[in-house]
Amino acid sequence: MKNSRKILYKADRISNSENSGWLKNHAVIVSGSIIEDILPISKLPSDLSNNIQSYQLGDIFLLPGIIDAHCHMHCSATSNAQELAYNESDSELIIRAVNNMRKCLLSGTTTVRDLGSKNNIAFVIKQMIDGNNIPGPNLILSGTPITITAGHCWIFGTEADSNDEVIKAVRNQIKIGANVIKIMVTGGMFTPTSNPRKTQYSIEILESVVSEAKRFDIPVAAHTLSAEGVENCVKAKVDHLIHARWYDKNPNKGLDFRKDIVKKMVDQDQWVDPTLGHQLLRKDANVDPINSSASDGKDVIMKSHWAIGKDVPMEEHIEKLSIMDSEGVRFTTGLDMGMAFGDHDKSTANAWSLVEFLGWNNWKAIKASTSDTAEALGLGNKIGRIKKNFTADFAAFSKDPAKEIRNLTNASTVVKSGKVLKINNNILV
Numbered sequence: 001m002k003n004s005r006k007i008l009y010k011a012d013r014i015s016n017s018e019n020s021g022w023l024k025n026h027a028v029i030v031s032g033s034i035i036e037d038i039l040p041i042s043k044l045p046s047d048l049s050n051n052i053q054s055y056q057l058g059d060i061f062l063l064p065g066i067i068d069a070h071c072h073m074h075c076s077a078t079s080n081a082q083e084l085a086y087n088e089s090d091s092e093l094i095i096r097a098v099n100n101m102r103k104c105l106l107s108g109t110t111t112v113r114d115l116g117s118k119n120n121i122a123f124v125i126k127q128m129i130d131g132n133n134i135p136g137p138n139l140i141l142s143g144t145p146i147t148i149t150a151g152h153c154w155i156f157g158t159e160a161d162s163n164d165e166v167i168k169a170v171r172n173q174i175k176i177g178a179n180v181i182k183i184m185v186t187g188g189m190f191t192p193t194s195n196p197r198k199t200q201y202s203i204e205i206l207e208s209v210v211s212e213a214k215r216f217d218i219p220v221a222a223h224t225l226s227a228e229g230v231e232n233c234v235k236a237k238v239d240h241l242i243h244a245r246w247y248d249k250n251p252n253k254g255l256d257f258r259k260d261i262v263k264k265m266v267d268q269d270q271w272v273d274p275t276l277g278h279q280l281l282r283k284d285a286n287v288d289p290i291n292s293s294a295s296d297g298k299d300v301i302m303k304s305h306w307a308i309g310k311d312v313p314m315e316e317h318i319e320k321l322s323i324m325d326s327e328g329v330r331f332t333t334g335l336d337m338g339m340a341f342g343d344h345d346k347s348t349a350n351a352w353s354l355v356e357f358l359g360w361n362n363w364k365a366i367k368a369s370t371s372d373t374a375e376a377l378g379l380g381n382k383i384g385r386i387k388k389n390f391t392a393d394f395a396a397f398s399k400d401p402a403k404e405i406r407n408l409t410n411a412s413t414v415v416k417s418g419k420v421l422k423i424n425n426n427i428l429v
């Protein structure tokens, strides 16, 4: 059998298969890239304990690898991320992406979905990671995001306007290996030639994108900031709504939150990436999202978009997301890595934000960052749990994240598909 070398990991605490509590003094037996068994250390067969390579992790908290459903690997996570993405050559963007993916993996994030990279550079990065040439997480890729001419993210997207152009763009992404389609349903905050309060595509076009993606059995993830955008995403049954904000289309009004649409979203099992980890990191950096000044150099994209008019404090968006949460909408953890404040090694801020903004308990937030997001990505029976026959992806933390969620940061040990990349803070790649 290929790559069936066994390794034993012994730890004082290992997350149980439901990600709801600790197993004390257990060992994980890994065969190749797969978890073979989890046993109390006291019950390990003595021949096994003596004959295979064994890591004594000791006083740590071992979790499944963190999963992030929203990354832009070529972006710099600085305020001039868009400017760089626009001006840099593909070689520069690739080098940036290589560094970002290494940093991401070594922080404990073992699976990442990239929702938009310029000129499809993500495919070569994935190829090099999968071939063990460079370190990085397991990747799920959309390639370039689909947007209208001059629309949100046109800087690194594929511009497509008519139904025919959009269908062709979907097929082109599939042809080069996309596992998900990303479409910009409304304008976005950092694209001045777009309008975040307005939809970019008709409902008919959005429906045909979804049915075309379904033909290839791949999901559609849609960026949407307005109530009309959310409504169209629900009507067209996109799989994942990104941001899911509720701006009224009238710039003199605030939000236009609609509970009937939320109920449909729940009935249709649609997932939402609330991108709140990102907002928390911005809050931590002390930058007022609406009225920031130029003092810290991170304000460039924070200034209110010309089309927003009456802006809405973050607390109001959080309140609506909180209602969606209590109505039963399920959340994925996607940081929007690469955008300002969204550093590629900060995916665990997603879990922090669910606790601090939405009042979740710590285990529920840990579950969101692991098994729930695995399920949203269609990988719920392969990753996101320390469980027999699951992929051996681990992230160990030195302090207890079930006690304080911010202890979920900078993993001290990282294992991806059975390969040890960092052990007790020693980096091996």
Ligand SMILES: [Zn+2]
Pocket: 070, 071, 072, 115, 336
């Ligand atoms: Zn994004």
